[in-house]
Amino acid sequence: MSFTLATWNINSVRLRLPIVIDFLNTYKPDVLALQEIKCTNDQFPQKALAAAGYPHQAVNGMKAYHGVALVSRLPLSNVAAREFCAMGDARHVSATVEAGKAPATVHNFYIPAGGDEPDPDINPKFRHKLDFLAELRSWFSEPLFDSGQVITGDFNIAPHENDVWSHKQLLKVVSHTPVETDTLNAMRDERDWVDIVRKHIPETERVYSWWSYRAKDWNLSDRGRRLDHIWATRDVAGLSSNAEILRDARGWSAKPSDHVPVLARFG
């Protein structure tokens, strides 16, 4: 097996199609996982992405919100989408990447953001986020996740102190509260998932994949969070040779996504 995977919360794939194409032409990942495509399956720019060299696609879209997709240079099989929390929304799509004699299955997730107030008793969005994580954790206990799996996407949680600009100031801010980070860490450890970005970038180094649109100068204030992740089962993780976060992409266009691509090389 040998392939490069990228994940990118694109915040409208139709609006940002030109920078997606530029990214694919420049970095040439074998597989790109997109979140927040914000379109229906019919509206997904499948022809333009096929023409760019990514004819193999798995799309789980919906109107206006959320939506995920995998686009690939390599054939995809076993395409599937799972619904979580009986919400009728589009937050997961998966496919097996035919990358030689040891194929890997990639699961692309858009975990709920969770709203503002980190209290499930008064904030239904935070309740949804915790319920989603519980359902995910339960699913991961299945034998399917013993080996050969990659999970990626916008997890909407920055687990480590150095995954946020200020650990202390974000402890009560949704995405870095202890109930979220403890749950994510427990989910990782009980299934022996490997955080591929942190395998290659030491935890002592601050790294972010998201910066708010509201900052006057995102680069100067640098108040980011590492919300976008690539995890793999131990066997697949053993093959990873590199990971990077494309910080510069936050300034690539006049209208950038608030997230940047995260890439990992396997094999």
Add this chain to the structure above:
DNA sequence: ATGGCGGATCTTATCCGA
């Protein structure tokens, strides 16, 4: 100075994101 912006849509107002 963690929402100050920026998406889509039921568009000139509203809901959503994190």
